[in-house]
Amino acid sequence: MKGDVLVIEEYHYKAAKKIVEKIIVKIKKSKSRYVITVAGESGSGKSETAKALADELEKYGIKSVILGQDDYFYLPPKSNDAKRREDPEWLGPHVEVNLDALEYNLKDAKNGSNEITKPLVDYKKNTVEPEKISLAGIKVIIAEGTYTSLLKNVDIKIFIARNRLDTLEHRLKRNRGGEAEDPFIEQVLKTEHKIIAGHVQLADFVITKNYEVIVRK
Helix, strand or coil, rough: EECCCCCCCHHHHHHHHHHHHHHHHHHCCCCEEEEEEEEECCCHHHHHHHEEEEHHHHHHHCCEEEHHHHEECCCHHHHHHHHHHHHCCCCCCCCCHHHHHHHHHHHHCCCCCCEEEEEECCCCCCEEEEEEEEECCCCCCECCCHHHHHHHCCEEEHHHEECCCCCCHHHHHHHHHHHHHHHHHHHHHHHHHHHHHHHHHHHCEEEEECCEEEEEC
């Protein structure tokens, strides 16, 4: 998402390093592009972890592209927030997010397409426009977002097990649009937690609230 702010800490890089060390051989042996998802609750560090993974892969000479779920919302941020406030049902992966579009992009990438067209959200302008991404020379696709554990065209799934209380400090640092101090957003996060708490069971790697890495599969 254009205009987003990342706060990458040393613990993001440490977790990324541990995970990449575990999967680098599989990535190198893969005949098709390798897809990694990074899921978790809002403010858990998904975007930062995805970037840290990309940086770590670069050390091995492997180029990657990050696809953020935030770009695949049907409505841009301010409009989506307004819709949530007027419609209590407007929340969740099958309502406000076009996961099918993200799935198609991942499928095309794994099938060898050297270019995909995806949505791009401009946070400040509150717009969504199409964007073409070149995949020439790209070996890994990293899809990050709250509900990305539900995607199918994936090789490795990572879940960050941090709830809204664990993420408060990080959200205050990021404080996108003043969300960290908004009571309505806190209620949204409570509901979001109920929706995705079980997604940890889908993960190959779990990152704990202290950012330790647990290998599950």
